[in-house]
Amino acid sequence: MIILGLSGGFHDAAAALVVDGEVVAAVEQERLSRRKHDPSFPADAAATCLAIAGIDAGDISLVVGHEKPLDVVARHLAGRVRSGPAAFVPFVRSTPAAVRTQLAIGHRISRWFRERSAPVPPVQYVPHHTSHAASAFYPSPFDDAATLTVDGVGEWATSTIGVGHAHRLRVDRELRYPDSVGLLYSAFTSYCGLRVNSGEGELMGLAPYGEPRHVEQILDELVELRPDGSIVLDQRSFAFVRGGAMTSDRFHRAFGGPPLPLGTPPGQREADLAASIQVVLEEILLAMAAEARARSGSPNLCLAGGTALNCAANGRLRREAGFDGVWVQPAAGDAGGAVGAALWTWHEALGNPRPTRRGDGMSGAFLGPAFSRREVEEWAAREGLRPAVIPDDEERARAVAARLDAGAVVGWFTGRMEFGPRALGHRSILADPRVAASRDRVNAAVKERARFRPLAPAVLAERADELFETGGPSPYMTFTVPVKGTGPDPATGSDEPGGLLARLARVGGPIPAVTHVDGSARIQTVDARENPELHRLLAAFDERTGCPALLNTSFNRRDEPIVCTPADALASARHLGLDLLVIEHLLIELEP
Secondary structure, three states, X not given: OXXXXXXXXXXXXXXXXXXXXXXXXXXXXXXXXXXXXXXXXXXXXXXXXHHHHOOOHHHOOEEEEOOOHHHHHHHHXXXXXXXXXXXXXXXXXHHHHHHHHHHXXXXXHHHHHHHOOOOOOOEEEOOHHHHHHXXXXXXXXXXXXXXXEEOOOOOOEEEEEEXXXXXXXXXXXXXXXXOOHHHHHHHHHHHOOOOOOOOHHHHXXXXXXXXXXXXXXXXXXXXXXXXOOOEEEOHHHEOOOOOOOOEOHHHHHHOOOOOOOOOOOOOXXXXXXXXXXXXHHHXXXXXXXXXXXXXXXXXXXXXXXXXXXXXXXXXXXXXXXXXOEEEEOOOOOOOHHHHHHHHHHHHHHOOOOOOOOOOOOOHHHEOOOOOOHHHHHHHHHHHOOOOXXXXXXXXXXXXXXXXXXXXXXXXXXXXXXXXXXXXXXOEEEEEOOOOXXXXXXXXXXXXXXXXXXXXXXXXXXXXXXXXEOOOOOOOOOOEEEEEOOOOOOOOOOOOOOOOOHHHHHOOOOOOHHHOOOOOEEEEEEEOOOOOHHHHHHHHHHHHHHOOOEEEEEEOOOOOOOOOOOHHHHHHHHHHHOOOEEEEOOEEEEOOO
């Protein structure tokens, strides 16, 4: 039985293909359209999934959407009506497009099949947070687990608690809109001059530069945190229900003035606010996790929803929430809902058992398209390139390790593309983590992004404990952990020479390029079975330098998605000024 899962309509549209309970392909629409966070109907992603699996549209048994369109429209309309006359202009501007997007989903599905001369299979819809919970539980390595999903909003739910056992999943506790942990964090994201739905990670990275001096003020004036982890937002300080802005004049008065204009470099005020809301977020999630543990009685926790991409909060949950195991869906945002909707239908709706497997069911998140050696050779010939050809895997790893040791920044393109927002060594930019200059070059010159943002290390799984206080495997970059031999720099205050970045210059330890100012790192542990090519390169670099880690960041230009094809990789590598581009067995030297 072949189930096509779809997500989209707001951001991060995607398609996933589940064949007899196994996730065989999953692709985000943005990687194909080249429009970051593309919300549109995932027509190209669905077609690519079929091509990966080698099946036709007529073979699909069932199509499942990741949320219920009518309920989304009802929530949108109710929110605007609740706000009264103040919401009139946002209502007029946003409602037609929102209603059209949601109500046209069934028509778009039917048209997609008709364009391929295929019969339209039955179409079903799974609630948004049920899809998230299913995406976390069913691929997890646990036979039973509590589920916790936290995001901005689905239909009405903004956070849910559930419990899964064997092939059964029940979501039985929810927090409802407009009380939303995700929207609370996004409000501070917007106020600090960052873009909602993409800047939340930047806000998390900014937090260690500040002091959490506003925690009590936030909990006193903006949000009531209850013992069970539920919250109540004081809507007088927020404007998202009306549409348009995230925050109100009352919010602005509380924190010293209007929001920082979008794109303006943050200062100490923003760093302190980031630190404060990060602490508040972690306290809320710890309370929610305690409630989930009490209700489920399970020693395991599965996380999904956009907030589950906050790896600093995930690190605290793994250390402090009292669970034996914590697993985070690598595509925790809306894209992962396509996987969850399909798996929920197979297991819960149709009653099929879960397979016995070693590890999790996400195949390392390597679920996108790949390109054969013949395909990349033919592409290189069409481009007029003269690459070095090194068919032997070990020899190629040693050659690239030597270039990294000499200071090169390398574009690394191999195997199937990652599903989810993290580059995990198949579409990555790699550099030497032992020198801070790697961080500065990659952030400022290569990625064209704020220098305060941390970069992540990929490390041999079997050597990870030598450099990090790991607390367990982290193959998907979903946990922040302490770096051994370092500690947080205690200096704060905008009167420091050079402002916030003066602290970054003082970061030391064995791998300063991937160590944040608080002495932490967003770690990726690399296993030889799931990720053999990157593991082989890390081993070669370790043999040469004694360092089992590399700086690993996503292979993309600023404000563009991660590269998908060899052509994407070459265009990005040239624009970014990389030194070497590795595409499968081809090594392409790039001119400065």
